Amino acid sequence: MRLATSLYKMTGALLDVPALSPTVILDEGLFIGNRVENTDEFLGIPYAQPPVGNLRFRRPQAVQPYKGTYNASQFGDLCPQELVTPISQAGVPYLLAFEEQLNATFPVPDVNQSEDCLNLDVYVPAGTVPGMNLPVVVWLPLASFLFGGSSYVNGTIIVERSLQNREPVILVSVNYRLNAFGFLPGQEAKDAGITNLGLRDQRQALRWVQQYIERFGGDPERVTLWGANSGSISAGLQMLNNGGNTEGLFSAAWMQSGFPVPLNTYSDLQGSYDILVNGTSCRGSSDSLECLRQLPYDELYQAMLALSALQRYGRWQVVLDYDFVAQQPQTLLTQGKVARVPFVVGCTEDEGTLGALNLTDITTENGTATYLMQEGLPGISMEDVEEIFTLYTSDPAAGSPFGTGDMYAITPEYKRLSAIIGDLEYHSQRRFFLNHTAGYQGAWSYLSKEFKFPYVGAVDLTDLFNMYGPGDLTDRLISFVTTGNPNNGTGIDWPQWSITKPHQLNIQNDSSFTVEDDTFRAEGINLLMALNIQYPE
Template sequence: MAMLTCCSLLICAFSGLTLSLAATTPTHGRPSVILDQGTFIGNVNGSADAYLGIPYAVPPLGDLRFRQAVPNEPYHGTYDASEFGPTCPQDLAPLTSDPDSASFLDDFEALWDGTFPPTSSNASEDCLSINVLAPKGTMAGANLPVVVFLHIGAFLWGGAIEFNGEPVVRRSIEIREPVIFVSLNFRLNAWGFLPGQEAKDAGITNLGLRDQRQALRWIQKYIHRFGGDHTRVTLWGANAGSISAAFQMLNNEGDSEGLFSGAWMSGGFPLPLNNYTQLQGTYELLVNQTSCAGSSDSLQCLRQLPYETLLNAMLNVSPDQRFGRWQVVLDDDFIKDQPETSLKEGRIARVPYVISDTEDEGTQTALNLTSITTDEDVATYLTVDGLPGLPQEQVSQILALYPSDPAAGSPFGTGDLYAITPQYKRMAAIIGDLEFHAQRRFFLNQTSYRQPAWSYLSKQFKLPFLGSTDISDLINLYGPGDLTDRLIYFTARENPNNGTGVFWPQYTIEERLQLNIQNDSSFTIEPDTFRSEGINLLLELNIQFPE
């Protein structure tokens, strides 16, 4: 295709808001934008001009496998930017590994699929792509705020294709606070989180997080061409994406390099980490599944393996071990210190943030633990998996604060209902508090006196057996729902209040107030003090005995 020429400056008004039109003349009704000497032709997605599948780094193929992302070369020629790029290599583990428990997810999955219709995408190592959705007709000079979504998936699966940002863009136009939505893919599982001494020596630990950093640099360089303001970039993540946003805040001694100006974190926090050496066995397990066993340079050998061979070697790891194998690690480089140390010492990007949980965070994980049916089983779980090495005295304290009474367990507020096993609701309460609520409170306690912070608790979508489960608040945020406007205003103004409705106060040490979203979608302001004794104990022990 011939190169496209820039059009004259035109003005378009929508919903009483004036925006400039696209940077180039649309091609056959499709929007286009020039980056360097390259022309990217997107498509119209409802209220948005969508530019999809743009490579933000050199494809990490061949000898670039298991290397830090190389910045893209200047673009030349014409690119079709109408389709999402491939997802990164996946480990498509189900939400629960217990077939007998899978039926308890049916209501949640139906609700989820209604907001996020199932999609399909080929997986490829050539997956480092970024997507930009701007209000229709936006061009350079509009200087719109930007929200960057980091996807869910436990660092094992997922991709940007699952999360169409058009409803967020559409709602931002309706309330006259237009934003640009960006999403991206980053390397996952063995490709993105290879541990061990060999990975450390090569500088390739936490590659998935390093990919994200490179994508943020791409945004700084190019987002103005789409009408974005590179000084107003909000990170938005859920689950693994939320953990990612937190680690971007902690990276580089808290120096954001101007890459982002705020963060919205839902249901994922920087837990105490294993050191890269503690997972040396993971690296060796992968190598030993291949012909690279015994190689004098096993990492270089892994780079040269056929894609399918490496994928199958990774998938040969027992399913019940995959969550623990491919994880963020303490590497004395991208992550130099344990998160709690960095937080206590104030080495975190001083940007405004919103942080949140759902009421029943632990229920999905507890579905994988239905074989735990006695007090003794719970004690064993705590000392082996939950808080490895925990002394019996502390086990007894936890069991006393989290009794086996179903009415005290999660999903909370449901009495004796939904006790799938004698210990299910108890396990859900412990896991939800240990891995979610305790971490959220610690993050707030260490930072809210240094920078603007807001917290919310979602009790919405209270479903049988799962309650208000992990990531269910995304259904509201993407709906669009009652939280969508709050997200948009935070992105645009660094404050989730819009001057109407319930005022959402900042979270402070003196007054720990948070926004609660009730099951009927109403907002209330309540103290963040529930289960304080148990949560404080779990947090203290988690620091001493990281998983």
């Protein structure tokens, strides 16, 4: 970045750059960012060609060499989505306390959205120059592949903490295509090779990091993937892509509350493609995909949002396409086709309460049985349900939020459903991932019981309040990004997870750390995982 400073001295009057604005040169392009405290921010940098016009519903294309001057002081556009807080659609008023802290930690940004959204943000310790080779962490945004983007997080928080810890890191935050624009299923998408475009966007962003991060002072050989929720699922799927060959794109992963689950195939969700087409003027077209590419943006956007939010959760998702996702994730794991890099996985204690708040109309055991057979594990038998009920009773004291006795039983089935959903969608997937990787690479696991809210407990994503606090978990992340080990020489030792010694770090509600065996609800979790593999949701 010193080269950029020299260039400014020669052309300062023409560029009208504030004296303290950080700069970096990429190819022949000059990027002007912001300095915030001790962090240089370079925002909204395009990492691929805009996926508009003929590039709509195409694989991401590498960005052309940069030329000229770029304003990197403002976030780029978000990818097309419904600009609402997705959490607010369920469980009000039970989520109000959680939502208040969520919105305070991750305020909704005042950022436009458009198809031209393949951009990323780079947060660098001020004064970093090429050759310093700082480790890099790449944040993959969360929110169910439907909402959110890079501008929802403040990467400066992580960089500033790393400087305080004397372990400076660079953070890169990536936007990728969401909803129908990024996850179009169906035979037409398969034939065109455009399934799972959002994941392909992420891969392209990682290639960009390899090409350009040295110009920011980063080390392309030390790149850690980091995500929560759909960002964590993404990190896991990147580990499973390409037979586990990372192509040198990343060297570690940190995954929170999201893991590759058994998937629907591209053909299972053919109806999603058909609904989209039939909601536009492309209905009846002989080449519906090409017609969709040529539609006015607003028409396509409104057709995408015509489905209710809950329907979109099930329709615009990662699919088994036998291409980017070559086989079911669980098959790939059992075959060892996974990147052999060190990783950390974590869950919160009460992962399932958020999902159960969408099911408060279920008040009887028969209702729960119907839900499991039709939606939770579609196709299971009543005999399977009875086995689940034996292990997950309707006693509120045994349900989630755990450790709260008879409190918070919003309905007679709420706490049971919360326990089942949390174990089915999170804890069983986490343990399955560990069981098929921990013997081959460094693996650490944690359980967060911190931030116990009324009614929902340590709900999904509450561990991010520690991470972006920042807190002690942030320090562990920074050490992991720097050394490949989350132990930083202070506090309790965090042992690796192994099949014979499945020790994990527990973050208690008072923020203290303990080490405990990862064996809770083992019989129920094993049953749910076996059924989930046979009957994917």
